[in-house]
Amino acid sequence: MTRDRGIIASMVTTRIPEATAVSDLPMIAARQSQLVKLCKKFHIRRLELFGSALSGAFDPACSDLDFLVEFEPLPPIAYASAFFGFKEALEQLFGRPADLVIPSAVRNPYFRQSIEQNKALLYAA
Numbered sequence: 696m697t698r699d700r701g702i703i704a705s706m707v708t709t710r711i712p713e714a715t716a717v718s719d720l721p722m723i724a725a726r727q728s729q730l731v732k733l734c735k736k737f738h739i740r741r742l743e744l745f746g747s748a749l750s751g752a753f754d755p756a757c758s759d760l761d762f763l764v765e766f767e768p769l770p771p772i773a774y775a776s777a778f779f780g781f782k783e784a785l786e787q788l789f790g791r792p793a794d795l796v797i798p799s800a801v802r803n804p805y806f807r808q809s810i811e812q813n814k815a816l817l818y819a820a
Contacts, residue, residue, distance in 0.1 A: 759792035
């Protein structure tokens, strides 16, 4: 139990670098205009990048991209279509797997904190 508390304490106190600007992310910056078009097409209100792409642990050969995504209000069927269509479009655009995380679905406070401390805004409507 004490070991677990130590691990949790180190997770909470670890400092993650400030949010990165899109211009510091060549893979994103090179596709920014296409990304904006996709966000408009799929009714995205806000899109942020987080995870290994920002932390220095990104491996171009095998890493996926993690996105925090907020959609405009949509009926359930349209929402599902937009979610999966956007995921597929991102994977095609970047040529790698993409994970979409909806902010309201993040229940773990440590995961939420790590996202909040390490994210880059890509689009806001």
